[in-house]
Amino acid sequence: MRGLLGFLPWIVYAFIATGDEWRWGAIAGLVIAAALVTIDRRSGKAWDEIVIETSAAVFFACLTVFSLVVPDSPLTPYGPALVNVWLAGTAWGSLAIRKPFTLGIARTMAPKEVWETPRFYRVNAVITTVWAAAFTVAAVSLTLVLSVAPHATTLVIAIKALSFALPAVFTAWYPKRVRRSLVNEG
Template identity: 45%
Template structure:
């Protein structure tokens, strides 16, 4: 594999791809907590639109793991919220959101289909999809996202239990839960590319 090919293979740290994937969760977090039923409904609508758009673009369901999981989660949450707006689930909705993402991400690793692989496939030629460097890079990135979601869920659950649900500290924890793995993704991809270029340069000499 040439360094150009490997660069194409691993040039998947584009934050916009991840922002689109996690857009339903961003929308839900942006809606005031007092309107959580409308926030969950809006997030569900966004998830459904994203799935429809990606399916029309030719994406398989293996590339829509997060979006599909998002749709299911927000459908259930919206049903609970509209049935009982004062449900105790409301206080733990942020922790449940991160916990759900952790479970989805972990499940994608367990079945050998890391969810970031699906994101990368959207812009990577099909002949690269089964190459070991491509798969290995995405396994590592997905593992970091999984850990970040799990840590965020635990931290939010602790805050929620202490009566600090939907406060500024909780919001900052949620933001960190996305920003930290995103920064890692961008930097790790850059690191992999740099190593590939160095190795290719060494072979050329």
């Protein structure tokens, strides 16, 4: 579950960035993401282990600048959707270059002898696809909700929570299922 700490900047942003406060949310997300990247790199983590943290640092740096330059942007209410668009792009992009973002994290928890196996890659491609799909569905859902009911806070929170909780549960469950199937085959 250490890999989920990489989502902390996104979660903090989600709590702080409400309406007019998106600037503070962006700044908080940037500070946390930069701290995570710095701490992780100093502790010897490879770049592929901190894809989400690095993506957060880039996103929140851009959003911080944008929110300070254009504080009254018509995009302000769509901050939650923008987060999910970016995360979906990160996840789908990592799949497109055949380096699922979960791969580096999974290597820290798996024996070295399985790292290069097709099954290990496949498990991580499936997990990353689930995250990518969840972020995509959340981006579309949040865009629709925020455009027709901008004050539907409970629904927005539910969508945001589910877009993290469901793939997190899948991430914990799926590798165990694959291991059980291997035992049953052997």
